[in-house]
Amino acid sequence: MKIPVLEIFGPTIQGEGAVIGKKTVFIRTAGCDYQCSWCDSAFTWDGSGKDDIKMMTANEIVTELKAIGLENFQHVTISGGNPALLKQLGELIDILKELNLRIGLETQGTVWQDWMLNIDDLTISPKPPSSGMETNYSKLNEMIEQLTERVTNGHVSLKVVIFDDKDLNYAKKIHTKYSSVPFYLSVGNEDLTMENDVELAQKLLQKLDWLVGKVINDPEFNDARVLPQLHALLWGNKKGV
Numbered sequence: 473m474k475i476p477v478l479e480i481f482g483p484t485i486q487g488e489g490a491v492i493g494k495k496t497v498f499i500r501t502a503g504c505d506y507q508c509s510w511c512d513s514a515f516t517w518d519g520s521g522k523d524d525i526k527m528m529t530a531n532e533i534v535t536e537l538k539a540i541g542l543e544n545f546q547h548v549t550i551s552g553g554n555p556a557l558l559k560q561l562g563e564l565i566d567i568l569k570e571l572n573l574r575i576g577l578e579t580q581g582t583v584w585q586d587w588m589l590n591i592d593d594l595t596i597s598p599k600p601p602s603s604g605m606e607t608n609y610s611k612l613n614e615m616i617e618q619l620t621e622r623v624t625n626g627h628v629s630l631k632v633v634i635f636d637d638k639d640l641n642y643a644k645k646i647h648t649k650y651s652s653v654p655f656y657l658s659v660g661n662e663d664l665t666m667e668n669d670v671e672l673a674q675k676l677l678q679k680l681d682w683l684v685g686k687v688i689n690d691p692e693f694n695d696a697r698v699l700p701q702l703h704a705l706l707w708g709n710k711k712g713v
């Protein structure tokens with residue numbers, strides 16, 4: 473089965489979550505089971521990117537990685553869309569492992585795949601109320617339960633994007649429910665069409681300051697970490713970075 477790919481880009485740095493700052497190459501798959509109101513990658517599911525989708529075999533993807541130069545990176549991040557919709561990613565993940573690449577993957581926690589047990593840095597990012605999406609807790613529970621050993625070994629984290637106080641309450645609920653999973657709060661970017669990078673960075677830093685203030689003053693977040701999207705601070709809303 474081929475894989476619907478929208479972008480392969482990098483090396484860049486992972487801009488979000490537990491692996492922030494790590495040099496990595498991104499593979500972005502097409503298709504999502506959600507439609508978050510503030511999705512910064514809506515072209516993966518809203519039809520606007522459909523002409524750019526390439527149906528690729530695992531080997532064709534590896535050929536592209538080799539063209540980037542395997543000596544230039546040791547980490548690959550698979551994102552989307554929701555890559556967890558693609559059972560066939562298992563083959564690619566096996567090949568990447570054989571090439572001694574470390575693998576990160578971003579998903580929202582709605583669909584389980586057995587290959588998740590082979591992901592080195594799995595980020596599960598359940599969606600808060602501002603997204604307009606409804607969390608299916610039975611799916612999320614099931615996923616986190618199947619990953620118990622992976623959590624123990626440091627391969628899994630939770631990341632909730634925050635836009636407002638309601639999102640913070642949601643984040644608290646998630647963090648409390650899954651207290652053994654490393655927990656990240658990530659600043660939401662609401663200015664997805666802003667072209668002025670300096671102005672955007674200023675706004676995002678203000679939101680980061682607001683979020684840090686909330687965490688500092690709330691004992692329920694004593695074990696949480698707060699981060700901006702580092703790539704948005706550096707490069708604004710640019711695609712493919």
Ligand SMILES: C[S@@+](CC[C@H](N)C(=O)[O-])C[C@H]1O[C@@H](n2cnc3c(N)ncnc32)[C@H](O)[C@@H]1O
Nearest residue numbers: 510511512513552553554578579580597660661
């Ligand atoms: C584009 S999503 C793709 C992976 C998967 N569908 C998910 O949502 O986890 C990658 C990450 O970007 C985050 N994200 C999307 N839009 C964002 C925005 N406007 N501001 C901050 N983070 C955002 C998501 O929450 C997720 O953690």
Ligand SMILES: Nc1nc2[nH]cc(C(=O)O)c2c(=O)[nH]1
Nearest residue numbers: 485486487488551578703713
């Ligand atoms: N640099 C960089 N870091 C990221 N972390 C998560 C991303 C994503 O869109 O999944 C992303 C992205 O698109 N670029």
Ligand code: SF4
Nearest residue numbers: 504506507508511553
């Ligand atoms: S789940 Fe991820 S890719 Fe899908 S709409 Fe939400 S942020 Fe975008």
Ligand SMILES: [Mg+2]
Nearest residue numbers: 512513551701
């Ligand atoms: Mg992104």
